[in-house]
Amino acid sequence: MTAAAPVSEPVPLSRNRGYRLLWGGQALSEFGFHATAIAFPLLVLALTGSGAASGLVMGTVAAAQLVTGLPAGVLVDRYDRKAIMLGCEAAQAAAALSLVVAVWSGAAAVWHMVVVAAVFGASAALFEPAESASLPALVADEQLPTAVAMNTARASMGQLAGTATGGFLFAVGRFVPFLVDTVTHTLSFVALLFVRLPRRERPAGGAGPLVGEALAGLRWVWREPRIRVTVLCAVVLNLFFSAFYLVVIVVAESRGVPSGEVGVMAAMLGVGGVLGALTAPVTHRRLGPYGAIVAVFWALAVLAPVTVLVDSGYPIGVLFALMAMFPPAANTAIMTDQLLRTPDELRGRLTSTLVLACGAAGAAGPALGGSLAQLLPGGRAILLCSAGMATAAVLATVSPSLRTLARGHETGRQPVAAD
Incomplete structure (x- = not known):
């Protein structure tokens, strides 16, 4: 032997x-x-x-x-x-x-x-x-x-x-x-x-029409339940958080918060994002992929309505920092799972689809927030955005597809690439 x-x-x-x-x-x-x-x-x-x-x-x-x-x-x-x-x-x-x-x-x-x-x-x-x-x-x-x-x-x-x-x-x-x-x-x-980087094989049969290959990537994203659910939930969350952010800025200025405080308040999102990204590997290991994803949805849904009760820019900045600490761990869980599940010849289209979907939601969010701030009192507009984020949190929590991430974590199995 x-x-x-x-x-x-x-x-x-x-x-x-x-x-x-x-x-x-x-x-x-x-x-x-x-x-x-x-x-x-x-x-x-x-x-x-x-x-x-x-x-x-x-x-x-x-x-x-x-x-x-x-x-x-x-x-x-x-x-x-x-x-x-x-x-x-x-x-x-x-x-x-x-x-x-x-x-x-x-x-x-x-x-x-x-x-x-x-x-x-x-x-x-x-x-x-x-x-x-x-x-x-x-x-x-x-x-x-x-x-x-x-x-x-x-x-x-x-x-x-x-x-x-x-x-x-x-x-x-x-x-x-x-x-x-x-x-x-x-x-x-x-x-x-x-x-x-290792040399990649050219796609079998040569390159097809650009539109056809783009649609093939979209079909792949839609056919994969876990990828489809995370994209939909992320789009909803980005839409309502972007709207919420603008509404909070408008409400803060209407309450007489000095512009300097507003600037500090906005900068705290970056501070929280850096801290969250640095601790993301540990958070990902401790909570597991499913826990990390669900945590970011509920953190935003719970913390966002608290801003209705706060009049100063500095406490709102602290809330912003806390909100920003959770997304990096969720992003780690989502991108790791999706990259490992997706064949190499589709990984570029996977990432571009995610960026496009979330970017479009992030771009539409300020327009939604501006309309809400114009039509509703500030507190109600914030609560409506919070309700949208809570809806995304519920959908992510009860999703059978995302729960498979929790089972894989408990058994110690890593996600595997699709055949």
């Missing part, structure tokens, strides 16, 4: 060269992206004095992300994912550099900024599914929850640091935030050059 070969332990994430390069490069890239997100409207206002032009430029980023969303997933599944990520970083660096030159020479124009914003939005829509679909090839299956959580922490820290720094950089010079963005995307491009 021959002894069985020992099972090799996966390389820890701290020593996984490919993952560290990807994570570090994107930490820089996201910092630059969020610094320019603050600088963009400031630049438009400084050059034109037009709020409408500022809204046009900022709206272009979101519009480009939405329009590119579904096709992005198809392209990520069809072509080399590393090449797509490199192309996105190169395009953003070139676009930011063109704006640096234009601002420096006094030739900046609104149409130019709209083009740059479109490049930023489309690149973000392409890069996210490419990165998510590449994660299972970079890390072991059992490390995927931690890798997803660390990516969530990176995004929260990039948003918090970039947003806080962007205004300061703009005060130094109007072109400075865009110069910093050029440098960060260039460094990320260089880091990506050294990330090794």
Whole structure:
């Protein structure tokens, strides 16, 4: 008899060269992206004095992300994912550099900024599914929850640091935030050059029509019960939380809360998100996938109506921080399960579908919140949004599909990829 070969332990994430390069490069890239997100409207206002032009430029980023969303997933599944990520970083660096030159020479124009914003939005829509679909090839299956959580922490820290720094950089010079963005995307491009991803087989039968392949991804999402339920619940939650957030801001200002307190209140969402992302691996292990998902729904449903009773911005900020601490663990559970259940040739379309659905709900939420704040007293509008979040919590709690996650956790089984 021959002894069985020992099972090799996966390389820890701290020593996984490919993952560290990807994570570090994107930490820089996201910092630059969020610094320019603050600088963009400031630049438009400084050059034109037009709020409408500022809204046009900022709206272009979101519009480009939405329009590119579904096709992005198809392209990520069809072509080399590393090449797509490199192309996105190169395009953003070139676009930011063109704006640096234009601002420096006094030739900046609104149409130019709209083009740059479109490049930023489309690149973000392409890069996210490419990165998510590449994660299972970079890390072991059992490390995927931690890798997803660390990516969530990176995004929260990039948003918090970039947003806080962007205004300061703009005060130094109007072109400075865009110069910093050029440098960060260039460094990320260089880091990506050294990330090794296994070569993927081209889809059997060649590439089909873009629309047909996008619809195939949507059909996959709809046919998978756990994925379908989590997407629907997340859409409802994002819609009502985005509406709730705007209503709370409107109510706070109507109650005379100083603008400084409102700013601190909003910033606490970022603080809570960072803390939640850093503790997400532990929360995920202790609560299990089902517990982590259900916890975020009930945390928002229970904490949101409390804001009706609070008149000061600082306590509301604490409530915001508590709300923001739970989503990273739920995101870890959802993305881990879905990436492992989805065949590699569909992972790009899976991520793009999730981003598009939740992004559309997040974009529609402020419109809903503005209408509610206009039609109802502030307290009632908050309670109505809370009721919507509670509905999503009930649906997630009683869902038989999501309960299978709890049974898998109790028996110690990891989700397995679909055949």
